[in-house]
Amino acid sequence: MNLFSMFSRRSSAPVARERLQVLLAHERAVIGNSDLVAVLREEILAVIAKHVPVEREKVRVKMDRGDQVSLLEVDIELPEMPQKAQKVA
């Protein structure tokens, strides 16, 4: 399945707000190995918060830890960013 096409379908019904979605999947060959997804969760949220004002109540986090695949879904509703906030052309 093409992940890009899946996301693209969402854009066919755009909403008038900024939104950032992060998906992390960790496939483990060894059951019981370290949970990288949990380790990375707060650090990735911190990286995002450095660049955009993130309100905690606008952040939805779902975690699902299976034997072989751990999943993290982070959905952040962002305030509209002013043009001057541009850092990349």
Place this chain on the structure above:
Amino acid sequence: MNLFSMFSRRSSAPVARERLQVLLAHERAVIGNSDLVAVLREEILAVIAKHVPVEREKVRVKMDRGDQVSLLEVDIELPEMPQKAQKVA
């Protein structure tokens, strides 16, 4: 569409290696607004590299910047992590 079920389907054919997949989607209400996905890309890769030994040639990065949705897909093949690397129970 449920993103979790999509990832879960992948696990029905597990491979004997560690793998980390990151998907970032940024929906912009304002066309031409800053490209948060590009800004976050290197920083998130750096966060991951702090926790696992990432070889650059084992990292596949795809970016797709649309008018309203920017997408980043990062696929990292990890070396098998020894049990002592556990940081989270």
